[in-house]
Amino acid sequence: MSSYSPDLTLAGRLADAADKITSARFRAQDLRVSSKPDRTPVTDADTAVEDAIRELITAERPADTVAGEERGGSASAAGRVWVLDPIDGTKNFLRGNPVWATLIALVEDGRPVVGMVSAPLLGRRWWASAGGGAWLRDDAGEHRLSVSRVSELSDAYVSTTDLGAWTEYHSRAAYLAFLDACWESRAFGDFWHHCLVAEGSLEVAAEPIVNPWDVAAAQVLVTEAGGRFTDLTGAERFDAGTALSTNGLVHDAALDLLRKP
Known part of the structure; x- marks a missing residue:
């Protein structure tokens, strides 16, 4: 089983909060959609998730900074930065395709040390921490991950x-x-x-x-x-x-x- 550092535990709580919002808004009849300057779509669920995660980080890690897709910030800043994509796969999300996820990373001085990927409609959550291995939880339980051995x-x-x-x-x-x-x-x-x-x-x-x-x-x-x-x-x-x-x-x-x- 994986071990949970305080930062990884917090990342899990952030993902839980995100999943509640995204699952409730998926295929919602009143989902609000607008376009960013690059013409990519953004929904009210994207902004609600990022705002909720930012609020939790401010409460739990007030000295850390945050960079997110919807509210900005520098992912390359010095120190500890939480890097967020509230809904990766927004086009899938707004078209009713269940392949989307919330992405959460903790970056320390330019190096990602915690990663959390939560895809609630796929029933899958992936996570990793520096030195702690990579893991997946799905319907079959919790598994440590390893890449393939294909060499060509x-x-x-x-x-x-x-x-x-x-x-x-x-x-x-x-x-x-x-x-x-x-x-x-x-x-x-x-x-x-x-x-x-x-x-x-x-x-x-x-x-x-x-x-x-x-x-x-x-x-x-x-x-x-x-x-x-x-x-x-x-x-x-x-x-x-x-x-x-x-x-x-x-x-x-x-x-x-x-x-x-």
Whole structure:
């Protein structure tokens, strides 16, 4: 069984509070939706979750700072920063698709040390802490996670985002060369494909554009499961705008193909 540090225990309480709000508002007939300047949607559930989590953090950890998708803040600030994505997968949430989650990470001086991913409609919660391993709780109970042992890209099961994003933000040619080198690809998307790498169900999850709150929790989850997490240049960062999660064994080969020509 996993051990719970005070910070991990708090992250669990934050996730519990988020789950109550998101579960109640999912498929609500009066759900309010607006658009942010980048044209991505935001619902009243997104803002309610972030406000509730911020209030709890202020009460429990008044010296810590917070960076969230909806209310702002710097995920790269010095000291202890709680990095939040109140609903990762908002488009799924507002379309009635149950694949969404609340993402919570504690970052200390630029390094994620606690990660919590809670997907209540999937009945799954993933978490990790530095030195404490990566874990999943689902209908079958609580399990320690470990990445797969697949060592060749030609045998790798991968998940990436859509072709349009690779074309716009990174390299269409690199994306296609990478997919051609792998065994099978899907687009599970958002938080889920990083969690699946940590579970050992996938070998690679790659994204050409991400925000810090999208992947801070994923970095500690994947690395504590025995994998590697970097940006697409190979730097071990969650705040550089791109992301690559792997089982570690195929990481360098994936990087070689995914780097811009």
